[in-house]
Amino acid sequence: MYKIFFKDRVVYLTDKIDDDLTRDFGAIHKLGSEGELKHFLADFESNTDRQEAFIYHHNQYELLKRFRGLFKNLLAAGGFIWDKDKSHFLTMKRLGKLDLPKGKIEVNETFEEAALREVSEECGIEHPEIIRPLGPTFHTYQLEDQKILKEVRWFEMIYHGNSSPTPQLEENITHIHWTPKNEGSLFIQKTYPSIVQILEKVGAI
Template structure:
């Protein structure tokens, strides 16, 4: 049973409990004691390979995963899947369907951040958290000036939210959002055909 899945663009790294092997046979095998240089060499091998997915097995998978993520600059974000009756709210940003989310501010709880980001990006209020959903993880090189080129490990905390208001959603255009739209569960194929790999498993939970 896969415990964690980390995305590098469209590539995937799975972390599962088991023997100490790397199923894709990359040059190096990660362990719970791998140093930052070893992890970065391993990541470079994977990034430059034509392998779309690798699965790392280890008997101490929690230790290995935490050691792996410690090699990166951490960034935490939060967001939501908003439901009104059976419909689900999505944003269209940078040419893809996405879910409202954003970075957690210093001193802010993950729940407060998730609610705030939905309000800011979708222009709705009085939505509430129903339950926590699985986190998503992805790694990337920072495009921002103060951390330019540094490897980032981003965990996004997700929540299912309920909204019963009648406000017309308003896209936050300054964040590159051009549309906010409600979808029925049986319409989610349109979303899944043009969304990010790291969101697909989350969205699949709601597809009719």
């Protein structure tokens, strides 16, 4: 199942509708024509009372491909970084929200390379180590007249060094600090739903 965030609302793409459907779903759509899918998404976006919607098809990879076709697709990578004791994790404030380091993939760059580069650039720390991949998050937004679907591939990392992190100001990052693991729940109130998904995967909340 794929979870696509429309700000704080969610569209689920699934091939197991009987298992994944929640009690509070607002709308459900069986994948058909492109026009029907466009209409379903437009209706979901305009009806803000609906917090969740489900789209299903027997092949979820084909479903994601068809869904992607309605958007301009951007690929990015990012990291969740522990300190060497795994008692704190690195957080930043960007455009008034708490966030994790991430950025667009460059030409001929792997997701792993991009994640390591973005962490180093945005946080001012060198040689973080990847522990494991955390999978992707997906969110949509509007950029002028284009609808964007952004996929971020995330990696859990550890930083063994002692350098103090410094924010990359040109990326609108105003503050970086090490957040105690036991304060992860406070982070939820000031960040994006897709970031909460990553915090849950690493056990920070």
